[in-house]
Amino acid sequence: MKAKDIMTSRVISITPDHSVGDAARIMLANRISGLPVCDSEHRLVGMLTEGDLLQRAELSPSFWFGRDQPTAAPPTDDYVKRHSWRVSDVMSRHVVTVNETTPTDRIAAIMVANDVNRVPVMRGETVVGIVSRQDLLRAVASYAPDETATGDRALRRAILERLCEDVSLERELIDVAVTDGQAFLWGQVTDEAKREAAGAAAASVAGVKGVTNRLRVVAGELPSPMRLPVLIEATQQ
Structure with missing residues (x-):
């Protein structure tokens, strides 16, 4: 506005x-x-x-x-x-x-x-x-959370977009898993402020019931694109 x-x-x-x-x-x-x-x-x-x-x-x-x-x-x-x-x-x-x-x-x-x-x-x-x-x-x-499509896959896409657009996280360095509306954040960020902002951004997506923030703070420059655990992909099945 x-x-x-x-x-x-x-x-x-x-x-x-x-x-x-x-x-x-x-x-x-x-x-x-x-x-x-x-x-x-x-x-x-x-x-x-x-x-x-x-x-x-x-x-x-x-x-x-x-x-x-x-x-x-x-x-x-x-x-x-x-x-x-x-x-x-x-x-x-x-x-x-x-x-x-x-x-x-x-x-x-x-x-x-x-x-x-x-x-x-x-x-x-x-x-x-x-x-x-x-x-x-x-x-x-008067603020109302953005309307998003239903389903865990739609929530995962919405959270990833929010993290990249609003918190400026590197897409290659993070991932999100959503199971029954519960979101899990994975990856690396440069400081605690971004970690907390990511958790708040994920929780603000309509349909998210809870957030487990497993982002790790890595001091200094982050590495080039990392490979995240296979477990994340498995939770999307």
């Missing part, structure tokens, strides 16, 4: 001249936690999120009671972000964006790498949608 398949198309935005109070009320009224900030020509210039508002002076008792406790003076930039009423002074100007065709796995990686909860989806300079972490969770929740 891509951004256009999961994004929220109804984008609520504000201008840099909005007040912080108005922005907070818009978030509450629409049950959203972030707002794109667009200029008069509808170009994206920033993002205002709940995180930007958590350090506001309005949340501090000293804001109401005259700072009766001595504290060190905050840096000028921090003071402006805490006290200014204008969105332009409080918003985050560095905005991470994606386009409509960005794959969902790439979006998830971008969110993790940049520690953000949502990304605007751009078409040129225009915001056409928002993808949030909740949108990604919905995609995970």
